[in-house]
Structure formats: structure tokens, C-alpha cells
Amino acid sequence: MILLLGGTSETGTIAEALADAGYSVLVSNCTDVSLDVGGGPAISLRTGALDLSGMLALTDDRGVTAIVDATHPYAVEVTQTARKVCEYSHLPYFRFERPGLSYDGDDIYLARTHADAAERTCSFDKPILLTIGAGNLEPYVDLAREKNLPLFARVLDFDKSLEKCDSLGMGKEFVIAARGPFTVEDNRDLIRKLDIGVLVTKDSGKEGGVGEKLEAARMENCRVVVIKRPVEIGTETFQTVEILVEAIKKDIDK
Known part of the structure; x- marks a missing residue:
């Protein structure tokens, strides 16, 4: 077995x-x-x-x-x-x-930890879209709140994920509960709708939909912060x- x-x-x-x-x-x-x-x-x-x-x-x-x-x-x-x-x-x-994928481009930034990624993400003073799940939202939420930056999180539509967002004081209007896969157009629509300036993702590979996020961000002139793998x-x-x-x-x- x-x-x-x-x-x-x-x-x-x-x-x-x-x-x-x-x-x-x-x-x-x-x-x-x-x-x-x-x-x-x-x-x-x-x-x-x-x-x-x-x-x-x-x-x-x-x-x-x-x-x-x-x-x-x-x-x-x-x-x-x-x-x-x-x-x-x-x-x-x-x-x-x-x-994983190869990352190059002036608007793509790599970070080793979520704390580093949060610092980099909030340094641009632009609305933020997190696509990293619900498990590591705290450093982004805390810093964005401190800097008064709009922050949105796309998380799985499960009670546990939504409860985590709620526990961090995220209003429902800032939480997108959905389950992929998401196409390039899905991501573009969301970036445009929320006027996103920085998208945050993990290096989840092709199967994790990262390619579609990168392409959507490129087409919408949106910066991307990628958390590197452990x-x-x-x-x-x-x-x-x-x-x-x-x-x-x-x-x-x-």
C-alpha cells in the first residue's frame, strides 16, 4: 500500500x-x-x-x-x-x-516570505489583490490597513476561508469567494473591476493558474509580487x- x-x-x-x-x-x-x-x-x-x-x-x-x-x-x-x-x-x-514558472519582467517582483511580500506589495501604494489563499493574509491586511490601501482577497468559497477573512476584519465587499480555474479574461475582468495595481500570487506553477494571472496582469499594466517556494x-x-x-x-x- x-x-x-x-x-x-x-x-x-x-x-x-x-x-x-x-x-x-x-x-x-x-x-x-x-x-x-x-x-x-x-x-x-x-x-x-x-x-x-x-x-x-x-x-x-x-x-x-x-x-x-x-x-x-x-x-x-x-x-x-x-x-x-x-x-x-x-x-x-x-x-x-x-x-514552477520562469519570472522576468520589470513589473514582476519575487519575495521569499509573506512578510517581505507584504512590504513590497504595499510599497506601491496601489489597490491590492491577493490570490494566495486564506492562510497567510495577516501581514498584508495589517500593513494595507496601516497605509489605508484597498486590499481584496480571492479565496476558496469555504466556510473556513471566509471565517478567516472575517476574523481579520475584512468586509464582505473585499472578499471574492470563488474556485478556479480562472482564465486570463477572468483575471483581467477582476483587475479592471477593482482597479487593482498589484496582484500577489504564489509560485504554484502552470497547473496552479499562475500563467493566466501573469498574462492578465501584463495586459492590464498591473504589478505582480510572487512568493517563492519554500x-x-x-x-x-x-x-x-x-x-x-x-x-x-x-x-x-x-
Whole structure:
């Protein structure tokens, strides 16, 4: 049994590739967001967050022989937990990470942390659109409020996300609850409607809709601030499903 930590659009493709290679796959998704996990009797799904003890118990109960981490590039806590479980239980760990994009242009700025990104974003004194989810809004909201800058956040249309925005004092008129994928025109329309001068995004790759954001911002003369991915030290990452599956077969079947 392979435990596949999912949550991204590649999850189903990876699960089916592993099943086709002859493995039973348990897909674990932190939330109840609808997720394509592929089909077939060899693939099963569980939902809900796992802390260290929970993941250790799950791997033991289900006879897990390897963990494949295909979580979002910014899901640092889940990745750290998975690596600890593999270390404690002597299981092989495989990290799949979607490729990032190349960023160039005078109006694109890279930031290492959300605090740095908030400083850069607010330095332009323009209305701001955050497309980074609801988990890291605080530094932007605090600084924008201090500088009296209009700030909007596009977040998933879930109660947890909306409650987070509300807890930060964001009025409903400043919260766009929606679920992608968003086209270039979707993004352009929003930028124009809100008179956005700075768009903030994570480096979520092509599958994360970053390309459409960049193109929309370019066409609307809108600056972009990109939060760089966390650096994973000492971890080999696989960026194609084929190479990932081959590596798993070599390790598990040796």
C-alpha cells in the first residue's frame, strides 16, 4: 500500500499511474475539497488533516510501504510531517512537485516570505489583490490597513476561508469567494473591476493558474509580487509522473 498525500490537480494522474504499475494506493486529502483521485479498485480515498501521531497510526494500520508527497508546494507542515513519519518508520519518501514558472519582467517582483511580500506589495501604494489563499493574509491586511490601501482577497468559497477573512476584519465587499480555474479574461475582468495595481500570487506553477494571472496582469499594466517556494533541503523532487513511478518501482521492488 502506497500512501499518496494529495490535494493538487496531479493527484489523480499519480494515483492511476501507481495503480497501473500494480500498487494499491490510499489517497489522503487534508480537506473535503472535491478531488479527482482516479478510478479503479486499487485506489481508495480518505479525507481529513493528519498530525504526526495520526499519520504514524495510519501507515501502521494500513501497512503502508512508501509515502508519496504530492501536496501543494507551500504545504510545508504536511511535508515535514510526512518526512518525519518516513524517518521514524523507515519508509521511503518520494516528493512530487509541479514545475514552477520562469519570472522576468520589470513589473514582476519575487519575495521569499509573506512578510517581505507584504512590504513590497504595499510599497506601491496601489489597490491590492491577493490570490494566495486564506492562510497567510495577516501581514498584508495589517500593513494595507496601516497605509489605508484597498486590499481584496480571492479565496476558496469555504466556510473556513471566509471565517478567516472575517476574523481579520475584512468586509464582505473585499472578499471574492470563488474556485478556479480562472482564465486570463477572468483575471483581467477582476483587475479592471477593482482597479487593482498589484496582484500577489504564489509560485504554484502552470497547473496552479499562475500563467493566466501573469498574462492578465501584463495586459492590464498591473504589478505582480510572487512568493517563492519554500526551499526543501536534502529532498529529491520529481517533476514528471513517469520518472516518479520509475523511482518508486526501483526502490520498492529492489
